[in-house]
Amino acid sequence: MTDEERVEVYHALLERSNNGKLLKNSTREVSGLLDVPLQRVQNIWKRAKNTGYGEVVDVSHRRKGKCGRKKKQIDWLKVVDIPLHRRTTIRSLAAALGMSPTVVFRSLKKGQLRRHSNAIKPLIKEDNKKTRVKFCLSMLNKNALPHQPKFVDMYNVVHIDEKWFYMTKKTQTYYLLPSEEDPLRTCQSKSYISKVMFLAAMARPRYDGEGNETFSGKIGIFPFVTLQKAQRRSCNREGGTMELKPMVSIKREDIKRFLIEKVLPRIYERWPAEDFGKTIFIQQDNAKTHVTVNDEEFQVAALQQGLDIQLMCQPPNSPDLNILDLGYFRAIQALQHHVCPRTVEDLVTAVEEAYDEYPPNLVNRVFLTLQSCMIEIMKIGGGNNYKIPHLKKDTLEREGLLPVQMDCDPNLVEEAMNYVAC
Structure with a gap:
């Protein structure tokens, strides 16, 4: 019998009792009514009567945990x-x-074991660690009170980086009905899936006092492609048709050309008017193809646009100090894979649409995550073996409590400064 059936028997007997005494033939009557053996009914009533004063009557069976194969204890x-x-x-x-x-x-x-996905991180040496801590300290607001250090708002920093976007993934998960056939995807070679490199530029979004967006922070995302004539006719187009071709080799001259011809004009076009005349920093990593910080040609082009723009480099082996590598590229790549591009033109369009569709408020959260990562970097002396802290940004934003700048512990700042000085 189940515990529910035993309780039902008890309640049926209780209805046929008077001050704890059963009426004549009550057990036989309940046995026939519920089709339960007479002895089982009598045992249930006996257990109920043996319950002590003030205790809860429990007539459930006592076999649980005492019958069947015992579980093997594993260390x-x-x-x-x-x-x-x-x-x-x-x-x-x-x-x-x-x-x-x-x-x-x-x-x-x-929950006795847990699954963990492990990714390889850049090797960081001692000098590299000090450089990372020094960079985090440089992002602290110099005008803040000594006992209340906090990071700068980072509104004048534009993060740039390059990334390859692929036409499709080698392995893809689908959810199908049992009656559906498995989809077939073909490619000439899995090692040479069509791809296009993009240069992305992103600043921090801005909002007015009422929370309305005044600047999305999106400078632009630019594909490294060229227009070429088709050399011969095919089933897809006639010979001589102009078509997009991805650039397979990106050099420093190409990066410089994109910065001067695409990024600088876009900054001039979209940057908030109230900040004209203030210094704007373009943060890049230390890739060999990137423009040097004191490149004269870039400085002349920036002055011609009427902007005070300076190039700066993040510490080596530090993708976690760039918002694009920290979370933005992965987000727009997920949006891009919602589309199934067939050509280079389709891929470029899908990436640009994913870039435009990504909500600016989520970009703002990535900047806060960046500041929280800087705090963790200072805590462990410049290493990268830390977990990105969860700040509950969604809840804070919903309640109107999302901070613009992260506060930092004064003792932590002092320890970091001593570590860099030694």
């Missing part, structure tokens, strides 16, 4: 002694423990 602390390369799959971990993969899978579901 999961043994997992720590197994090398990581033998813990990459459930099957390999089960073989190392000498047990069934099903047992390991059930333990994973119960």
Whole structure:
């Protein structure tokens, strides 16, 4: 009998009792009414009567945990002694423990084990760590009170970087009905999937006192493509048709040309008018193809636009100090994969639309995440073995409490300055 059926028997007997005494033939009557053996009915009533004064009557069966095959006790602390390369799959971990993969899978579901995706991070040496800490300290507001250090608002910094966007992924997950056939995707070579490199430029969005957007922060995303004539006729187009071709080799001259001809005019076109005359910093990484900080040709072009723009480089091996690598590229790549491009033109259009559709308020959150990462970098002395903290930005923004600048612990700032000085 289930516990519910036993309770039903008890209530039926209770209705046929008077001050704890059953009426004549009550147990037989309930036995026939509910089709339960007479002895079982009598045992249920006996258990109810033996309940102490003030205690809750419990007539559920007592077999739970006392019958059936007992669970085998496993010491999961043994997992720590197994090398990581033998813990990459459930099957390999089960073989190392000498047990069934099903047992390991059930333990994973119960939370006794956890799944972790591990990504390779750049190797950072001691000098590199100090450079990272020094960069984080340079982002602190010099005008803030000494006992209340906080980061600058970063409104005058434009982050730029390049990224390859692929026509499709090597492996793709789909959700299908059981009756549907598996989709077939073909390619001439998986090692040469069509791709286009883009140069993205992003600043921090701005809002007025009422929370209305005044500047999206989106400077632009520019594909490295050229227009070429088709050399011969095919089933897709006639010979001589102009078509987009991706640039497969990007050099420093190409980056400089894009900065001068595309990024600078776009900054001049979209930058808030109230900030004209103030210094604007373009932050880039230390790739060999990037323009040097004191490049004369770039400085002359910036002055011709009437802007005070300076190039700056983030520390080496520090993609976590650029908002594009920190979260923005991954976000627009996910949006781009919602479209199925067939040509280079389709891919360029899909990436540009994903760039335009991405909400500016999420870009603003990435800047706060960047500041929180700087705090973590100072805590561990410039390393990159930290977890990105969760700030509950969605909740704070919904309540109107999302900060513009992250506060920093004065003791942490002092420790970081001493670390850089030594």
